[in-house]
Amino acid sequence: MYNPQLNAQGQLQHLLSIEGLPKRILTDILDAAENFVGVAEREIKKVPLLRGKTVCNLFFENSTRTRTTFEIAAKRLSADVLNLNVSTSSQSKGETILDTVNNLIAMHADMFVVRHQQSGAAHFIAQHVPPHISVINAGDGRHAHPTQGLLDVFTIRKYKPEMHNLRVAIVGDILHSRVARSEIHALATLGVPEIRVIAPRTLLPAEVEKLGVQVYHNMDQGLKDVDVIMMLRLQNERMSGALLPSTQEFFQTFGLTPERLTLARPDAIVMHPGPMNRGVEIDSSVADGKQSVILPQVTYGIAVRMAVMAILGGGNAA
Amino acid sequence: MNIVIKQGRVIDASQQLDQVCDIYISGDKITAIGNAPAGFKADQTLDANGKWVLPGLVDLCARLREPGSEYKATLLSELRAAMAGGVTSLACPPDTDPVLDEPGLVEMLKHRAKSHALANVYPLGAVTRQLEGHFLTEMFALTSAGCVGFSQADTPIVDTQVLWRAFEYSATFGYTLFMRAEDPYLAKNGVAHDGEVASRLGLKGIPVAAESIALQTMLRIAQNTGASLHIARVSTAESVELIRQAKQAGVRLTADVSIQHLHLTEMDIGFFDSMVHLKPPVRTQRDRDALRAGLLDGTLDAICSDHTPVDDDDKALPFAESRPGASALELLLPLTLKWAAQAKLSPAQALLKITQTPANILGVPAGTLKVGAIADVVIYDPEIEWRVDSRVLVSQGKNTPFLNQSLAGKVSATFTSGELVFQQESLQQTKS
Numbered sequence: 001m002y003n004p005q006l007n008a009q010g011q012l013q014h015l016l017s018i019e020g021l022p023k024r025i026l027t028d029i030l031d032a033a034e035n036f037v038g039v040a041e042r043e044i045k046k047v048p049l050l051r052g053k054t055v056c057n058l059f060f061e062n063s064t065r066t067r068t069t070f071e072i073a074a075k076r077l078s079a080d081v082l083n084l085n086v087s088t089s090s091q092s093k094g095e096t097i098l099d100t101v102n103n104l105i106a107m108h109a110d111m112f113v114v115r116h117q118q119s120g121a122a123h124f125i126a127q128h129v130p131p132h133i134s135v136i137n138a139g140d141g142r143h144a145h146p147t148q149g150l151l152d153v154f155t156i157r158k159y160k161p162e163m164h165n166l167r168v169a170i171v172g173d174i175l176h177s178r179v180a181r182s183e184i185h186a187l188a189t190l191g192v193p194e195i196r197v198i199a200p201r202t203l204l205p206a207e208v209e210k211l212g213v214q215v216y217h218n219m220d221q222g223l224k225d226v227d228v229i230m231m232l233r234l235q236n237e238r239m240s241g242a243l244l245p246s247t248q249e250f251f252q253t254f255g256l257t258p259e260r261l262t263l264a265r266p267d268a269i270v271m272h273p274g275p276m277n278r279g280v281e282i283d284s285s286v287a288d289g290k291q292s293v294i295l296p297q298v299t300y301g302i303a304v305r306m307a308v309m310a311i312l313g314g315g316n317a318a
Numbered sequence: 319m320n321i322v323i324k325q326g327r328v329i330d331a332s333q334q335l336d337q338v339c340d341i342y343i344s345g346d347k348i349t350a351i352g353n354a355p356a357g358f359k360a361d362q363t364l365d366a367n368g369k370w371v372l373p374g375l376v377d378l379c380a381r382l383r384e385p386g387s388e389y390k391a392t393l394l395s396e397l398r399a400a401m402a403g404g405v406t407s408l409a410c411p412p413d414t415d416p417v418l419d420e421p422g423l424v425e426m427l428k429h430r431a432k433s434h435a436l437a438n439v440y441p442l443g444a445v446t447r448q449l450e451g452h453f454l455t456e457m458f459a460l461t462s463a464g465c466v467g468f469s470q471a472d473t474p475i476v477d478t479q480v481l482w483r484a485f486e487y488s489a490t491f492g493y494t495l496f497m498r499a500e501d502p503y504l505a506k507n508g509v510a511h512d513g514e515v516a517s518r519l520g521l522k523g524i525p526v527a528a529e530s531i532a533l534q535t536m537l538r539i540a541q542n543t544g545a546s547l548h549i550a551r552v553s554t555a556e557s558v559e560l561i562r563q564a565k566q567a568g569v570r571l572t573a574d575v576s577i578q579h580l581h582l583t584e585m586d587i588g589f590f591d592s593m594v595h596l597k598p599p600v601r602t603q604r605d606r607d608a609l610r611a612g613l614l615d616g617t618l619d620a621i622c623s624d625h626t627p628v629d630d631d632d633k634a635l636p637f638a639e640s641r642p643g644a645s646a647l648e649l650l651l652p653l654t655l656k657w658a659a660q661a662k663l664s665p666a667q668a669l670l671k672i673t674q675t676p677a678n679i680l681g682v683p684a685g686t687l688k689v690g691a692i693a694d695v696v697i698y699d700p701e702i703e704w705r706v707d708s709r710v711l712v713s714q715g716k717n718t719p720f721l722n723q724s725l726a727g728k729v730s731a732t733f734t735s736g737e738l739v740f741q742q743e744s745l746q747q748t749k750s
Contacts, residue, residue: 004589098634118636119520120590142520205517
């Protein structure tokens with residue numbers, strides 16, 4: 001089947017979504033990331049893989065945090081980095097997304113890291129760039145956030161290397177979450193046999209079970225005997241569309257508390273893509289507790305993004 | 319002017335006709351089929367050997383983008399597209415700018431269309447002023463100006479009492495309402511069928527219930543008021559079933575499906591193909607199968623093009639930001655016959671859905687080749703293989719989900735009111 005992310009040789013040309021990527025490509029990225037974890041611990045935190053290349057962070061939707069991790073990753077690969085916050089500049093002047101992209105192509109950018117509020121925006125840009133340019137999706141609408149999905153499975157692999165023997169629960173606002181979609185595809189591709197989603201019915205997309213997940217509406221039942229708990233951020237605006245009555249009630253019914261955590265396997269790990277809403281989806285004592293791997297996720301996130309950029313840029317040795 | 323079209327396969331279900339014969343036109347009328355009328359001397363002879371001779375198509379929904387959106391397409395460009403597609407009569411919805419809610423605007427549109435002397439343009443007037451759903455339009459005056467029915471285009475009437483009264487008022491005069499069923503709250507910001515594909519792609523969905531709930535409301539009001547109701551562009555299996563039941567219960571009701579929905583499903587969105595961003599959204603294979611079955615058993619009466627030219631810039635955007643709609647006037651005929659072949663339906667029976675039946679729904683004199691009828695005639699070559707391509711399409715809108723696909727069959731010539739208004743170069747003709 002046609003896959004817009006792969007070139008004619010079956011190599012990664014863009015990273016737009018985890019869906020449709022073969023296991024081989026995911027494990028290549030994860031293995032490369034293993035090598036890049038070490039780079040950050042060296043005295044000189046730089047390798048010359050992308051020297052002379054220009055990486056453009058093209059953010060149509062604000063996100064200091066994600067942009068920063070991509071920026072650090074690119075700089076550790078010795079690339080030049082251009083940050084463009086389009087939400088605050090040309091788009092408000094009526095320039096179209098294609099105008100913006102074409103201008104950056106004319107400035108000889110080699111790689112675009114794109115975040116946009118619309119699902120499919122990264123695919124759209126990838127269709128309109130010349131073949132020597134790679135596009136990395138840094139989050140498009142509700143669709144995908146592939147580097148987040150990769151760093152999550154990288155983290156899981158670190159703590160639970162037996163992927164084919166895991167029960168994983170993803171908890172919260174699945175409906176609006178590009179992170180959840182990318183996690184589900186990444187876990188499924190790497191052979192995780194049981195993926196659960198736990199959410200009220202208002203926060204689940206239609207026919208979600210067709211993504212290959214088991215659906216739970218009860219937090220206690222859903223957490224039973226799981227090895228990994230992946231919490232999602234609950235946006236405050238979810239109260240306005242009558243999706244939920246209040247953050248308090250959400251915490252009471254779907255928040256991860258120390259008591260609920262005991263229902264999972266005793267060695268279960270707790271993850272969160274950040275930024276966290278303490279007391280909304282997760283209790284502080286869990287977020288900061290010994291089962292939490294939330295900060296290692298951030299560290300690994302840089303290594304994973306370095307791996308993706310290095311592979312797209314044509315080299316993958318640290 | 320006397321014209322004879324010789325030796326074509328004349329297919330006209332309105333008179334159970336499907337045979338190779340000659341057809342004679344004098345002035346704006348069909349004067350004979352088979353043998354020449356007494357004293358007939360042809361000014362023009364067309365050889366239709368190997369081709370089909372059909373009644374001109376009648377389209378229940380084609381947007382001409384005039385007035386208001388001449389940048390996207392002009393009346394002339396779209397009427398030429400209609401001719402190239404063999405569509406000789408078409409109803410246009412009132413969602414122009416300004417909205418067709420005043421007699422003067424309708425008269426102007428009729429006049430401009432007439433001056434081009436191409437397709438017969440039948441405006442549908444707005445049901446409510448500015449399509450805002452608050453105040454009724456002057457339906458009587460609009461009808462006098464040339465409207466053949468009333469529509470809200472894609473803008474639902476939110477206030478159920480206004481909806482009820484619109485049905486009651488139009489029923490007073492026997493006007494037909496052409497309504498698309500969609501609950502505006504359940505469909506809010508939606509861009510795709512609320513199902514597997516939208517969930518995977520992270521697109522905001524429009525649930526099946528958005529159509530069913532609005533449809534049930536309309537059917538109930540039609541039943542109570544006795545209004546003449548046409549449901550436009552049905553998209554779901556559930557709607558087909560609701561319409562089937564309502565017809566059995568005796569509600570005065572007709573319905574159509576767009577040619578896009580007869581062929582496409584949500585899977586065709588692929589990787590965010592904005593050409594498949596349509597209103598209503600294309601749905602599942604099960605829905606498409608039910609639409610096809612509904613057409614076969616007569617639950618659905620007609621097929622329309624739902625022609626909506628969109629300029630390239632408005633499609634060259636991320637899926638949800640792109641403008642919905644497909645250019646379809648030139649594809650209606652080949653795609654209808656493609657469906658007929660797949661459904662093992664005779665061309666004559668399939669053609670009824672785009673000729674006589676929609677003409678009856680609109681109440682206009684079209685869709686037949688009977689002797690004495692207005693000579694709106696299409697010569698169609700079923701053998702031509704062609705590729706749907708932006709250079710081939712006459713419409714200014716090159717936006718179609720069928721772009722780059724191969725189709726069999728193309729219109730060779732189109733007559734309206736006895737005038738040859740479109741002709742492919744390949745057609746043989748001799749003038750005497």
